[in-house]
Amino acid sequence: MGIxxxxxxxxxxxxGLASKVDGQTADVARRAAPVITLAVRLLRxxxxxxxxxxxxxxxxLAVVALVADDTWLKVLAGxxxxxxxxxxxxxxLRRHRVLDAVRDEPQFATELGIAVSLxxxxxxxxxxxxxxxxxxxxxxVFSRLKGLWRGFGVAPGxxxxxxxxxxxxxxxxxRIGTSVTLSLAALLLVPVSFLACLLLVIAAAAx
Numbered sequence: 001m002g003i004x005x006x007x008x009x010x011x012x013x014x015x016g017l018a019s020k021v022d023g024q025t026a027d028v029a030r031r032a033a034p035v036i037t038l039a040v041r042l043l044r045x046x047x048x049x050x051x052x053x054x055x056x057x058x059x060x061l062a063v064v065a066l067v068a069d070d071t072w073l074k075v076l077a078g079x080x081x082x083x084x085x086x087x088x089x090x091x092x093l094r095r096h097r098v099l100d101a102v103r104d105e106p107q108f109a110t111e112l113g114i115a116v117s118l119x120x121x122x123x124x125x126x127x128x129x130x131x132x133x134x135x136x137x138x139x140x141v142f143s144r145l146k147g148l149w150r151g152f153g154v155a156p157g158x159x160x161x162x163x164x165x166x167x168x169x170x171x172x173x174x175r176i177g178t179s180v181t182l183s184l185a186a187l188l189l190v191p192v193s194f195l196a197c198l199l200l201v202i203a204a205a206a207x
Contacts, residue, residue: 021113025122028130029113035132036112036171037102047095050186051088057193058084060201068204077200084193091186094170094179101167111168 021029058081065078102108112129119125169175 018110018114021110021117022122025116025126026110026113028126029116030109032129032132033102033105033109033112037105037108040098040102044099047183050183050190051092051095054084054088054186054189054193057190057197058088060197061193064197064200064204068200069207070204073200073204073207077196077204080193080196080200084189087182087185087189091182094182098170098179101170104167108167111165112171115165115168115172 061077061081061084065074065081068074068077116122116125116129170179
């Protein structure tokens with residue numbers, strides 16, 4: 001019941017804010033929303049591959065931590081496995097939230113328009129969002145989103161009520177920057193965990 005009432009309050013807040021969005025901003029948001037939605041959906045399976053690719057190596061590090069005789073091997077392998085698990089879990093959670101954000105494209109477009117209308121400089125924010133309309137490709141959209149908000153002055157703290165927008169908030173500062181950072185960390189985790197697992201398995205076997 002509490003979750004349902006919370007959802008109603010959020011929807012009411014969004015509806016109230018939507019009435020303040022001007023027509024030009026709403027039109028730009030409607031054109032940008034399908035581009036962002038397509039980018040997210042294109043990245044659905046590649047991001048899943050990045051997510052699961054490190055799991056076998058993290059599991060190998062956990063096994064080393066359990067069976068190694070040397071204390072330093074146990075601590076090092078366990079620490080690396082734990083750190084990798086935290087990075088993987090954070091990326092998995094962010095991936096789920098971003099995918100869920102674009103599930104309802106019309107509502108997502110509405111929230112994009114609201115987010116722009118809440119900025120200190122609506123014209124610059126609208127121009128930044130409008131530049132995405134002709135963008136193609138998955139990763140490029142997210143990197144351009146991050147760059148556009150920074151370049152046009154839409155920085156953390158500028159948007160006053162972005163937390164009231166459960167869908168659009170993942171594509172504005174500071175969350176868009178965190179999403180890009182987590183993606184890079186998850187990608188880097190694959191070779192790092194592989195090398196760490198290989199070296200520590202060799203070290204454990206040599207003891």
